[in-house]
Amino acid sequence: MAKRIGKQSVKFDKSISIKSTAATVGPKEGEGPLGKYFDVVLEDILAGEKSWEKAESKIVSNNMKLAVEKSKIGMDKIDYILAGDLLNQGSGSNYGVRDFNIPFFGLYGACSTFGESMCLGGILIESGAAENVLVGASSHFCAAEKQFRFPLDLGTQRPLTTTWTVTGDGAAVLSNEDNSPYITAITTGKMVDLGITDANNMGAAMAPAAAQAICSNFKDFDITPDYYDLIITGDLGKVGMELTTKLLKEEGYDISKNFTDCGVEIFDPVSQDTHAGGSGCACSATVFSSYFYEKVKRGELKRILFVPTGALMSSTSVQQGESIPGIAHAAVIENKRGNN
Amino acid sequence: MAKRIGKQSVKFDKSISIKSTAATVGPKEGEGPLGKYFDVVLEDILAGEKSWEKAESKIVSNNMKLAVEKSKIGMDKIDYILAGDLLNQGSGSNYGVRDFNIPFFGLYGACSTFGESMCLGGILIESGAAENVLVGASSHFCAAEKQFRFPLDLGTQRPLTTTWTVTGDGAAVLSNEDNSPYITAITTGKMVDLGITDANNMGAAMAPAAAQAICSNFKDFDITPDYYDLIITGDLGKVGMELTTKLLKEEGYDISKNFTDCGVEIFDPVSQDTHAGGSGCACSATVFSSYFYEKVKRGELKRILFVPTGALMSSTSVQQGESIPGIAHAAVIENKRGNN
Numbered sequence: 001m002a003k004r005i006g007k008q009s010v011k012f013d014k015s016i017s018i019k020s021t022a023a024t025v026g027p028k029e030g031e032g033p034l035g036k037y038f039d040v041v042l043e044d045i046l047a048g049e050k051s052w053e054k055a056e057s058k059i060v061s062n063n064m065k066l067a068v069e070k071s072k073i074g075m076d077k078i079d080y081i082l083a084g085d086l087l088n089q090g091s092g093s094n095y096g097v098r099d100f101n102i103p104f105f106g107l108y109g110a111c112s113t114f115g116e117s118m119c120l121g122g123i124l125i126e127s128g129a130a131e132n133v134l135v136g137a138s139s140h141f142c143a144a145e146k147q148f149r150f151p152l153d154l155g156t157q158r159p160l161t162t163t164w165t166v167t168g169d170g171a172a173v174l175s176n177e178d179n180s181p182y183i184t185a186i187t188t189g190k191m192v193d194l195g196i197t198d199a200n201n202m203g204a205a206m207a208p209a210a211a212q213a214i215c216s217n218f219k220d221f222d223i224t225p226d227y228y229d230l231i232i233t234g235d236l237g238k239v240g241m242e243l244t245t246k247l248l249k250e251e252g253y254d255i256s257k258n259f260t261d262c263g264v265e266i267f268d269p270v271s272q273d274t275h276a277g278g279s280g281c282a283c284s285a286t287v288f289s290s291y292f293y294e295k296v297k298r299g300e301l302k303r304i305l306f307v308p309t310g311a312l313m314s315s316t317s318v319q320q321g322e323s324i325p326g327i328a329h330a331a332v333i334e335n336k337r338g339n340n
Numbered sequence: 341m342a343k344r345i346g347k348q349s350v351k352f353d354k355s356i357s358i359k360s361t362a363a364t365v366g367p368k369e370g371e372g373p374l375g376k377y378f379d380v381v382l383e384d385i386l387a388g389e390k391s392w393e394k395a396e397s398k399i400v401s402n403n404m405k406l407a408v409e410k411s412k413i414g415m416d417k418i419d420y421i422l423a424g425d426l427l428n429q430g431s432g433s434n435y436g437v438r439d440f441n442i443p444f445f446g447l448y449g450a451c452s453t454f455g456e457s458m459c460l461g462g463i464l465i466e467s468g469a470a471e472n473v474l475v476g477a478s479s480h481f482c483a484a485e486k487q488f489r490f491p492l493d494l495g496t497q498r499p500l501t502t503t504w505t506v507t508g509d510g511a512a513v514l515s516n517e518d519n520s521p522y523i524t525a526i527t528t529g530k531m532v533d534l535g536i537t538d539a540n541n542m543g544a545a546m547a548p549a550a551a552q553a554i555c556s557n558f559k560d561f562d563i564t565p566d567y568y569d570l571i572i573t574g575d576l577g578k579v580g581m582e583l584t585t586k587l588l589k590e591e592g593y594d595i596s597k598n599f600t601d602c603g604v605e606i607f608d609p610v611s612q613d614t615h616a617g618g619s620g621c622a623c624s625a626t627v628f629s630s631y632f633y634e635k636v637k638r639g640e641l642k643r644i645l646f647v648p649t650g651a652l653m654s655s656t657s658v659q660q661g662e663s664i665p666g667i668a669h670a671a672v673i674e675n676k677r678g679n680n
Contacts, residue, residue: 191440
């Protein structure tokens with residue numbers, strides 16, 4: 001039985017292993033500082049398809065299959081798929097796994113979706129309903145720009161607070177087998193909305209939710225930031241990271257020494273002109289599923305707090321003057337179980 | 341511990357009570373055959389707001405609060421909210437529960453979302469992670485027409501296979517308290533896509549998925565259709581019901597005697613000009629949360645199979661010539677536990 005801790009956290013009793021991961025990215029991500037860690041770097045951002053949306057679904061399909069291959073568990077042993085993306089009605093995921101013939105739960109947590117899928121995937125195993133769960137999240141730069149901002153052909157100038165949506169898919173096979181690393185606990189996010197209305201400043205919109213989830217994790221488990229080797233948010237970017245650090249300092253927690261963000265890690269802002277960093281569901285999903293997963297598996301990082309972050313607006317809500325609620329879902333991922 | 345049964349089903353060990361429900365609908369639904377069963381019938385389809393999208397979020401907010409009030413559990417005892425809707429990026433739900441200050445999982449299963457929320461809500465309680473979970477789903481006729489088909493002002497003629505998106509929200513408080521009725525088992529849907537490309541014929545797109553989920557439920561539990569007092573799909577409408585009956589007959593199951601559909605129940609097609617029936621996430625959510633919930637609670641129906649159905653397309657996927665995958669999530673809902 002899972003143990004409810006505090007108001008937002010749960011500690012797993014069972015072994016929730018991250019048996020395997022896979023990360024596929026586009027050409028730009030491949031040229032970035034983490035390029036060599038990804039399983040697949042596409043040469044063609046259309047992945048041989050006729051539209052960006054179809055390209056995203058193809059990336060999802062191939063990458064999720066790759067995660068299952070790497071797990072050596074076999075597709076017929078996967079009990080559930082949990083996935084989501086940024087496209088309207090989650091069509092990146094829906095069309096991506098349409099032919100998998102496996103019970104499917106579609107999720108929407110914007111760029112926090114990979115965290116949401118890990119939380120619910122862990123819960124499915126803990127409950128006894130599943131032995132193996134395939135989770136994932138995807139995004140595509142061109143499809144996201146077209147849908148949320150402006151058609152690329154306009155060549156609109158991007159403000160410096162803007163992030164760059166990552167093209168790719170990150171996926172993981174969660175299993176009750178006893179294989180390092182493990183998801184040992186989760187802190188599920190609440191929506192936080194401090195009134196940001198600028199859709200070009202997602203970092204500022206998500207930072208309060210990231211700080212809230214991290215702070216609740218510390219309080220629920222009665223720990224301090226140094227409990228973790230590293231705290232890794234999803235796609236706050238440079239602007240959002242600074243704000244999150246400041247908000248947590250006001251709560252009495254100094255995370256400045258062991259804090260990074262997948263959006264800051266994935267691109268070189270100077271040579272790649274990505275401004276505040278990477279974003280999109282695929283940002284945290286691909287960076288975790290390659291670079292950080294391997295580091296925890298090898299024991300270079302013994303315990304991390306992984307906190308994918310999302311901004312829950314739509315084009316319509318922004319046009320109607322609504323502010324942007326943020327959300328962040330945290331997972332405690334450890335090289336060994338029973339550390340605490 | 342939940343017990344996995346067959347390939348798609350799970351039997352709950354714990355008591356998963358549907359402690360309370362609430363259903364709010366628009367004026368047209370109030371004039372239909374089930375009008376007197378809904379908790380709230382709005383006089384104004386804008387619910388006093390300036391846009392249909394804002395109206396949907398207000399309906400979500402008020403109706404989910406009403407479900408919690410009716411449960412007498414108290415909002416501070418709700419551990420999670422699971423909700424979703426048809427609007428891009430789930431903004432009906434996101435803005436609806438933004439201020440609730442409760443851990444939130446956003447879902448997308450198109451019109452099957454209420455079934456998805458029941459499945460995952462039950463799993464959260466079964467795992468020990470939650471004692472009380474608030475689940476729900478919503479839709480709004482005007483917002484859905486604008487987003488998926490044509491602006492209402494065009495006055496486009498609707499084909500006879502078309503369904504009418506229900507305006508409203510259905511919500512339930514699931515609890516580990518021992519109160520009738522109970523969710524005793526679930527059968528989680530797989531996507532099924534037989535190549536339908538007509539976005540005005542959702543019934544045909546969803547029927548194969550409904551038949552697949554119902555058939556799996558029968559096979560997983562080794563039962564026949566008469567095991568249930570009633571099998572209730574979400575929003576297949578007249579066209580989809582006929583097709584589902586036919587598909588199940590081919591599998592050797594005759595459900596013609598105890599089968600209905602929330603989309604067929606909610607409107608009078610002749611006097612209300614709704615063609616094939618009601619649809620939208622709110623269709624199954626509101627009809628279950630009022631009419632059928634009370635019938636099971638009172639014991640007039642002892643055991644039902646409730647099967648919300650969804651069509652997982654987007655406007656973009658339809659424009660790009662993609663066919664429409666269907667999905668259906670089934671929940672076994674009983675007046676007493678331990679019947680089998």
